[in-house]
Amino acid sequence: MNKKVLMKGNEAIAEASVRAGLAGYFGYPITPQNEFTAYMSYHMPAKGRAFVQAESEVAAINMVYGAAATGCRVMTSSSSPGIALMQEAISYMCGAEVPAVIVNIMRGGPGLGNIGPSQGDYNQATRGGGNGDYKMIVYAPSTVQEAVDLTYNAFDVADKYKIPVFILGDGALGQMAEPVLLPEEKPVMKGDQGWGLSGAKGREPRAVMSLRLAEGELRKHNWNLAAKFERIAEAETKYELTDTDYDVLVTAFGTAARVAKTAVRQLREQGIKAALFRPVTICPFPYAALADAAKQAKKVLVAEMNTGQMLFDVKVAVEGAAPVEFMGCPGGESFSPEEIAAKIKEMQG
The missing domain is CATH 3.40.50.970 (Thiamin diphosphate (ThDP)-binding fold, Pyr/PP domains)
Structure with missing residues (x-):
């Protein structure tokens, strides 16, 4: 074994x-x-x-x-x-x-x-x-x-x-x-x-x-x-969706998605409805799957370790079904789960 x-x-x-x-x-x-x-x-x-x-x-x-x-x-x-x-x-x-x-x-x-x-x-x-x-x-x-x-x-x-x-x-x-x-x-x-x-x-x-x-x-x-x-x-085409009941849908890939998954888990433990959509293949991008997922969301957050690149594909997929916001972390740095959690709370008002 x-x-x-x-x-x-x-x-x-x-x-x-x-x-x-x-x-x-x-x-x-x-x-x-x-x-x-x-x-x-x-x-x-x-x-x-x-x-x-x-x-x-x-x-x-x-x-x-x-x-x-x-x-x-x-x-x-x-x-x-x-x-x-x-x-x-x-x-x-x-x-x-x-x-x-x-x-x-x-x-x-x-x-x-x-x-x-x-x-x-x-x-x-x-x-x-x-x-x-x-x-x-x-x-x-x-x-x-x-x-x-x-x-x-x-x-x-x-x-x-x-x-x-x-x-x-x-x-x-x-x-x-x-x-x-x-x-x-x-x-x-x-x-x-x-x-x-x-x-x-x-x-x-x-x-x-x-x-x-x-x-x-x-x-x-x-x-x-x-x-x-x-x-x-x-x-x-491959992707991951962590939950089916959510108000805020976070979209991230790679290491940023790893951090976002921790933030989402912590928020759900606090009763805040968030979920992560993670493209595993970023090309071909899972447009149809993200479009379906976005229909259930009140807001979509894109988190990337850059100034906004996957953001374009997310907006194409969402097509106005929900407002899309962005948080970036360029320059060879990464987010903390707390930063992503704070952004989601801010989006919820």
Whole structure:
């Protein structure tokens, strides 16, 4: 019988990736996810698998692109400025329909900012930081165990839809230690999986690329990508609603949702009707589920560790069904449960 083990978030996500059948990791150190790279530097070679510390984040993501194009199960991890450098190749991968898992342990920004936990990369992850029409699946775990589970399954989802999948955490999640139940280890996943590049000998040559110059070809391809993401939204959207009887509905993701859940629990113990709606997939965003939940609320509060990014998606989902208020905490800092509780009490008058 498996027992829970105490692990730091970065290392737990890395171990979940190894157990998911990871064939190769390509990365570059940056705080606050350095434990991830350090963990991989030992455990991947120990299992006879590829580990490369690239000369930069740009090099790392292009190595991911190349290795993933062969059908191997590969990944990278970084933090906010590093992920920004990867955007060009991520756009290429989306255009070429190449699956991989990318972990972003967010830090404060813009620019180099600081190394504190932040949620300032929401727009970058959900809107596509590179060029063109594309979207990725983006998971936003709020506990180390959830990060393990989502990462482990993210590789299967990426392969199923041939799409990059993001795990969007932050410095708090990466650095905290919690007991986790680790999944079973899968065989290493390498080879072309029926679509990857493995040479042209004995069959028609083909390419995995994002360049489409023939008239009408790119238009058709982009509509195909959009249709695929509609199927993804129908099948893969995840969320959590903590209660069904509430006056104030708090919407938050990741670490902010973790803090908000504590505030909601404390308020309900005081007889105040509050609930938490937490998107687990922030892309695809659970618009329909939040729209239904908002119909029961007198007011909606959006709490984010930024100046207001998920706020736009919440307003789109709510569509005027209830007034929407916002509280932000940017700059690599987080709320306390008491701050969120005080805001909810203020909203109740």
